[in-house]
Structure formats: C-alpha cells, structure tokens
Amino acid sequence: MVAGRLSLAEREEIGLGLARGESCRRIGARLGRAHTTVSREVERHSFHGHAVAFGRPEMVYRATSAHRSAATAAVRPRRAKLAVRGRLRSLVLRLLRRRWSPQQIAARLRDDFPDRPEMWVSHETIYQAIYLQSRGNLRAELTRQKALRSGRVTRRRRAAEAGAVRSNRPWLGLNISARPAEAADRAVPGHWEGDLVIGKDGASAVATLVERSTRFALLVGLPGGRVSEDVVACLAAAMGTLPRQLRRSLTWDQGSEMARHTDFSLATDCPVYFCDPHSPWQRGSNENTNGLLRQYYPKGVTDFRRITQHQLDTVAAELNSRPRQTLAWKTPAEKLDQLLKVDGATTD
Known part of the structure; x- marks a missing residue:
C-alpha cells in the first residue's frame, strides 16, 4: 500500500x-x-x-x-524533460548539431555535470524527443540537417554482421601479421590505420588516418589525386607533424595508392603494414571514421577537389571532440593530449 x-x-x-x-x-x-x-x-x-x-x-x-x-x-501526464526550453535542451540541441550521438550526449552530460542531476538525460529520452512527433520535438529545430548521424527517421534493429572472405596472402611482404603485437592490443600509442574515401565518380579522394589507441583522426586532402607518389607525399607531410613517439606504424589496405610505401617509411620512419584481402575489420577504427566522415561528405555527391584542407581540419577537429564510449567517454583529443603530457613528447 x-x-x-x-x-x-x-x-x-x-x-x-x-x-x-x-x-x-x-x-x-x-x-x-x-x-x-x-x-x-x-x-x-x-x-x-x-x-x-x-x-x-x-x-x-x-x-x-x-x-x-x-x-x-x-495519472498526471508529465511534460517531457527535453520539451521544456532551458539550458539542458539547448545543450542537447547544440551537441546534436555537432553530430554527437544520443548515447555520447547522455554519457558526457553525467561526466560534465556530476553534481547536477537536473542536467542529466538518458539516451532513450533523446531518441524519443527526436522520433516522437510530440510538442517540443527536437527534430523540428534540426530541420537544416539530419537529426541523427544515421539520417534515419524511424528506429530499426541492428543488422547482423556479414561474413567476409578471408585470405592469408601477404602483399609486398608486409602483411598485417608482421605488425608489432603492441599495435594489436592498442596499449601503446602511435599505431595508425589509414584508407581513402572516394569522391563522386571516383574522380577525387581524401585520406583518413586514425590512431588506434586514442581514435584521434587526421584528414588529408589529395589535390594531386590517387596517384601513389602524390598520396604518399601528402601522407608523409601530415604524419611528419607528429611527435616521433606517435609514428610507430601505419596499417593500410591493399590499394595501389600505397605502392610507393617505402618512400613514406623513409620520410617518416614509420613502417607500413597491409591488411589481408577483403578484410576491412582489420582496420576497424578507420572504417568507423570513414563512416562518420560520410555525414559531412555524402557518398556519390561529394567532389573532394572542392574541399580545402582547412575545411578537412575543421571536420577532423569536430570528430576528435566527440566523446567515445571505448575511451570511457573521453574525446580522442583529450586522450591524445593526456598521452603527450605523460610522455613529454614534443613535435619534431
């Protein structure tokens, strides 16, 4: 009773x-x-x-x-928490506009406001505020962009992962199996994954680099196209800005754009290893980053020749400021900064 x-x-x-x-x-x-x-x-x-x-x-x-x-x-209907205009609603909207997921927002609010429960909200509440056509619906204030990174307007079940064709054939004698064990367990920073994101009609591309330990991303413009010599030169220039401690290895797929990988290794003192054929999961962090990049540059319509390096740096900064569950809801930028402070590393 x-x-x-x-x-x-x-x-x-x-x-x-x-x-x-x-x-x-x-x-x-x-x-x-x-x-x-x-x-x-x-x-x-x-x-x-x-x-x-x-x-x-x-x-x-x-x-x-x-x-x-x-x-x-x-039974007194309670007004939805995010239907009330105030600081919490404004903050959630601002983070959604920065393309944070509801789960990232919910976790980071608890981390940023540990003593203020009124600033907490569950990810389910955010989803409902987006999906449900009720008064105060968040989607109404996000009309110029998709409310969620997926772009979906209805919820759906997560699809089962598809299998992939496996192969043990090495490429150019530097198969991923030869990569140092420390790269596999992500315990030591400085091991990177890389790939190309292709533009409209295959006429342009941008290179993505992701550090495995911190998930810190670099976006590298390729004004010279996908010719190996130009790709390697741009990648070497980007990696050359990093401290030596953060240039331990680079894992790439078997694309012809890295045929001149020895030039890259000589310029950066960073060896390159190559995935097995049809094995994108061996660069899981990079594949995830490529998916996030498509939120900004949709597949089939983007001409990367029209995108400046400054614009790419802005997008990379936004990606690196998103909290990640795998980093205990810290951001890649925060984790990288923490590592640099601990190691006392300085840019060459």
Whole structure:
C-alpha cells in the first residue's frame, strides 16, 4: 500500500461502514487512518443517487467506482524533460548539431555535470524527443540537417554482421601479421590505420588516418589525386607533424595508392603494414571514421577537389571532440593530449 493512498480493500471498508451508518471518525479509527482522510474520500467520490431523503438526492459511495476515479486522477501526464526550453535542451540541441550521438550526449552530460542531476538525460529520452512527433520535438529545430548521424527517421534493429572472405596472402611482404603485437592490443600509442574515401565518380579522394589507441583522426586532402607518389607525399607531410613517439606504424589496405610505401617509411620512419584481402575489420577504427566522415561528405555527391584542407581540419577537429564510449567517454583529443603530457613528447 502506498502511503497516503487508499487501497481498494480500504475503500470497500469505507463503503460498508457508511452503509451501516458509521461516522467517518469511527471508520478512520478502524482503518488506522485520519478521519479527515475518510471524509475527503467520501466527499470526492460520492455521487447523487436516485433515492430522495428529506427532499434531497441521497449521496452514494461505491468503492470500485471511487478506486477507478482515484487511479485516473493520479495519472498526471508529465511534460517531457527535453520539451521544456532551458539550458539542458539547448545543450542537447547544440551537441546534436555537432553530430554527437544520443548515447555520447547522455554519457558526457553525467561526466560534465556530476553534481547536477537536473542536467542529466538518458539516451532513450533523446531518441524519443527526436522520433516522437510530440510538442517540443527536437527534430523540428534540426530541420537544416539530419537529426541523427544515421539520417534515419524511424528506429530499426541492428543488422547482423556479414561474413567476409578471408585470405592469408601477404602483399609486398608486409602483411598485417608482421605488425608489432603492441599495435594489436592498442596499449601503446602511435599505431595508425589509414584508407581513402572516394569522391563522386571516383574522380577525387581524401585520406583518413586514425590512431588506434586514442581514435584521434587526421584528414588529408589529395589535390594531386590517387596517384601513389602524390598520396604518399601528402601522407608523409601530415604524419611528419607528429611527435616521433606517435609514428610507430601505419596499417593500410591493399590499394595501389600505397605502392610507393617505402618512400613514406623513409620520410617518416614509420613502417607500413597491409591488411589481408577483403578484410576491412582489420582496420576497424578507420572504417568507423570513414563512416562518420560520410555525414559531412555524402557518398556519390561529394567532389573532394572542392574541399580545402582547412575545411578537412575543421571536420577532423569536430570528430576528435566527440566523446567515445571505448575511451570511457573521453574525446580522442583529450586522450591524445593526456598521452603527450605523460610522455613529454614534443613535435619534431
């Protein structure tokens, strides 16, 4: 029994007591309730009967009707938390515009406001505020972009992962199996994964580099196209800005753009290893980053020749400022900065 609320059994006892002509005080004493509780119950849930006593309609109390009425009155619709305009709603909208996922937002709010529960919100609440067509719907204020990174307007089940063709054939004698063990367990920073994201009609591309330990991403423009000599030169220039401690290895697929990989290794002192054929999961962090990049540059419509390096750096900074679950909801930029401070590394 909930304190302060009458149960159906108590209401039935009130009805029987009234039928016997008992006073509210006596009924309350028998139930262990204040007589004012009983009198308010009778006053609220009695109705006019057909019989007339002393020229007035008789007041009738029915336990089941009273209980049903009280249950209905107790259900007070609560306004959705994100439907209320305020700092929390504004912050959630701002992070959605930065293409954070609801789960990232929910986790980071708890981390940033540990002593302010009013600034917490679950990822499910955010999803509902986006999907449900209710007053205060967040999607209405995100009309210039897709509310979620996936672009979906309805929820769907996660698809099962497809199998892939496996192969143990090495390429150019530097198969991924020869990569240092420290790269596989992500314990030591400085091991990178890389790939190309292709533009419209295959006429342009941009290179993506992701550090395996921190998930820190670099986006490298390729104004010279996908010719190996130009790709390697651009990658070497980008990697050359990093401290030596962060240039331990690079893992790539078997694309012809890395045919001049020895030039890259000589310029950066960073060896290149190659994945097995048809094995994108061997560069899982890089594949995930490529998917995130498509939020900014959709497949089949983007001409990367029109995208400047400054624009790519801006997108990379936004990706690196998103909290990641695999980093205990820290951002890649925060993790990289932490590693650089610990190692005392400086840019060459």
